[in-house]
Amino acid sequence: MTGHPDIEELEAFAEGAGAAETAAHVAGCAECAREVEWIKAEQALFAQRSQPQVDGLWKGVEERIANTATVPAPLLRRPHWHRRGVAAAGAVAAAAAIFFGVHANRARIQEITGTAQPKPPPVAQQDQRAPAGAAGQPPNGHHPHLDAKALAALDTAENDYRHAAQVLEAEYDSLRPQLDPALAKKWDETLTRARAQLAQSRQAVASDDARARMRVLDGYAEYLRSLRDVIQDSEEATP
Amino acid sequence: MQAALDNADLLARAKTGDAEAFRVIFHRQAPGVRRFLGDLLRDDAAADEGTQETFVRAHQKLSTLEQPAALTGWLLGIARMVFFEHLRKKRRDGRAQAPEEDGPALQIDRAPNAETLMLTREADRMLEGALESLSEDRRAALLMRIDHDLGYGEIAVAMGWPLQKVKNEIHRARQKLREELQPYLEGRA
Numbered sequence: 001m002t003g004h005p006d007i008e009e010l011e012a013f014a015e016g017a018g019a020a021e022t023a024a025h026v027a028g029c030a031e032c033a034r035e036v037e038w039i040k041a042e043q044a045l046f047a048q049r050s051q052p053q054v055d056g057l058w059k060g061v062e063e064r065i066a067n068t069a070t071v072p073a074p075l076l077r078r079p080h081w082h083r084r085g086v087a088a089a090g091a092v093a094a095a096a097a098i099f100f101g102v103h104a105n106r107a108r109i110q111e112i113t114g115t116a117q118p119k120p121p122p123v124a125q126q127d128q129r130a131p132a133g134a135a136g137q138p139p140n141g142h143h144p145h146l147d148a149k150a151l152a153a154l155d156t157a158e159n160d161y162r163h164a165a166q167v168l169e170a171e172y173d174s175l176r177p178q179l180d181p182a183l184a185k186k187w188d189e190t191l192t193r194a195r196a197q198l199a200q201s202r203q204a205v206a207s208d209d210a211r212a213r214m215r216v217l218d219g220y221a222e223y224l225r226s227l228r229d230v231i232q233d234s235e236e237a238t239p
Numbered sequence: 240m241q242a243a244l245d246n247a248d249l250l251a252r253a254k255t256g257d258a259e260a261f262r263v264i265f266h267r268q269a270p271g272v273r274r275f276l277g278d279l280l281r282d283d284a285a286a287d288e289g290t291q292e293t294f295v296r297a298h299q300k301l302s303t304l305e306q307p308a309a310l311t312g313w314l315l316g317i318a319r320m321v322f323f324e325h326l327r328k329k330r331r332d333g334r335a336q337a338p339e340e341d342g343p344a345l346q347i348d349r350a351p352n353a354e355t356l357m358l359t360r361e362a363d364r365m366l367e368g369a370l371e372s373l374s375e376d377r378r379a380a381l382l383m384r385i386d387h388d389l390g391y392g393e394i395a396v397a398m399g400w401p402l403q404k405v406k407n408e409i410h411r412a413r414q415k416l417r418e419e420l421q422p423y424l425e426g427r428a
Contacts, residue, residue: 046366057291058265061295182401186399
């Protein structure tokens, strides 16, 4: 062995699981032997600590989970962006409101566009009807007809999503320079993947294809969720 | 269920909405999370509240946890975020002072006698005081390693740090901890 063992090797040795090579080194190296004694002392010190009682905490967790079951999950987390400047906070909160508002109105949009999904039949029934059309398509292969009202609702929803994405992207851009480079890289990759999925959902979509348009909205919703998570995590990483 | 199922089974069940499975996860993991938050917050009521908040968030985000073996680190990562939110709120409210920098660590050139550390209330108090002398991030990383037995890679994920930074921070935290414990050891000698 050249040089001293890595800290992980010394820790393993202190726990009685080290390699023979490490043991040989420690036997002949006062510095490493001292380090091992310290590691043992730390382990002993922490091991004697008592476990806290948590039995009384479960009821509160259970109640809060039950209470949150009827509230959209994204609304449960406190929006940190309110701490920023008034203009930015207003814009980002507005973007979030648009996002959640559009998302909450999804059922209404589905109703208008006739794209509400029926409850899937049992697997056996799916097999029997498989030749009638591709999954998610009506048996006759036609997409639902869209009138002007439905098209307008979809256009508005997509514009709102796009606007929300722009606001959140600007917020992330303002946070990014303060991040650890490795963390920023990781979150850039997350957003790149989400953008790729959104781009895929938008490929060759006819404006009057209701199901395809809904898939685009779903793509935006997913992208916005990723942006929201990245922003929240960025703020938490830059105290 | 508690004895029969491992974390992977429990997580799979909890992800499908099995409340009993999540309850078992809570009772297995909550003591560690509560102790971690107690060490960071130094406030029992806040640590209890933080533990509950951690598990409520974990329940919401269960579907994002892909590796059952990473459960403890994942929960401590959530707890750390809960801690920082609590800290920011306190600072906004003007009730907390920013922690002092750890400062340069002294070189500790004497090894302790483990026997002298076995182990009294005095040692426990000393340890708590020594932990409090660390900055929050270093304390969190050190606790994840020594008190919760996470690997350095798991800590890197939970803290959002590169692996080398995890090793550096834990090394510095250890030096500071030893510096704080040294007078106690000398007093016992």
